Amino acid sequence: MTIHLAGDSTVAPTDDGRTSGYPQVPLLGWGDELAPFTDDVVRNHAIGGATTASFRAEGRWEKLLAELRPGDTVVIQFGHNDQKEPDELAAEGGYTDRLAQFVAEARANGARPVLATSVERRLYDGAGDDAALRWSHGPYPAAVRALGHDLDVPVLDLTAFTRWLYGWLGRDASAALFPHGAAAAAGLPVDDSLAKDNTHFTTAGARAVARYVGEALASLDGAHDADEPLGAWVMQP
Template sequence: MKEIFAYGLMAVILLSCNQKDTLCIYMVGDSTMSVKKPEVAPETGWGMVLSAFFDDAVIIKNHAKNGRSTKSFIVEGRWINVLDSLTQGDFVLIQFGHNDQKHNSPERYTKPYGDYYRNLKKFVVESRQKGATPILLTSIVRRKFSEDGQLIDTHGDYPKAMRKVAENLNVGLVDLQKLTHHLVDSLGSEKSKVLYVWTKNSDLFPEGRQDDTHLSVQGAEKVAALAVQELRKLIGDLKQHIVNHP
């Protein structure tokens, strides 16, 4: 998909969601979704390229942030900033899990069926109170293969807990964990490296990078395409605004 990365870097976040005939999508989540600094290229959050799939009537406001969990996103005041901006008819994409599972980081760690579940419920309920539509997205897979070539799940009960929130609260769900598992598994251990940040040595990274969590430009494009395929089923008005069909 030509020029998708360049288009994704456009400052759509600065546009107003109050314009007539606009459809505003807020994104809250972690580093797999967030906007990256140029110096860490080619690392790319899939939220950075999402706007390239839509016409100008769709406005993406990416509030995802590196290293955040549901807990730290709330404690740092990031959620209230999003909530205060929401208006009737907006959409909120909610993707957390990678950092909620970090036991050694008490400022971020949550139990799947404890605070993680409750925080997701908070996002859903409060979005709806503002007239916005929340959509949950399970975490993308990490590239971790066993010696016999099997893709290993690293997220434990977190995707299951999110699916339970979606079921119990009747929330739209994009199951990126399952979708990206199929994608990465189909490529296999070696070929799937192209989706992640595997780079040679540089001044900033003298030993190169072998990052099996964060996405390359190509990986971000693939994940965004998977998300769009599912979002068009959940957001009725979205289909007419898709310009780059995944």
């Protein structure tokens, strides 16, 4: 089976360092790192700047549908750019409507749709590990969760996961998940545009999210449900 990915730059393949100007500091989405964490083939159709509207208008969704085979999975994660067009792509308006269309069309082609909330931006109020991590997506993640409930579609809550990830690492250490942190750690100069980018991942960030997605999809598949429980063989609490 094949896992098809539809989304924006936080899912999309690597830019090979073109954005940062350093080959050793690429910018990439979690979809580029998913293959090592699944036994399925991964087809990453995501593209930087995409909204639920542009992904269809540019023919990318049509191309994805043409490649679908019964039993495939389609993971759909948008929102970062949709929120920049609140009139046409409001969370409970055009954004939800277009996601629902994606779900219906994936199902019509025999595939399993899986919705994902947007990965969180790493934006803090203040400095130090006590600084509060801001919520940057407003009602968009909630709209995805509600749609998943209404349409009986699995939802990968990547907003919640990435918020946990940044908090677990701490404000300073979590910088390494992003190009400016990786560049600084490598002793490379960090210009203003790179320093302000707390949206896009470098390899470490993409790999962390991809590992979670791989585990979540395996759980949805029931990949290990038939394994023998090991409770009798491990130390008792």
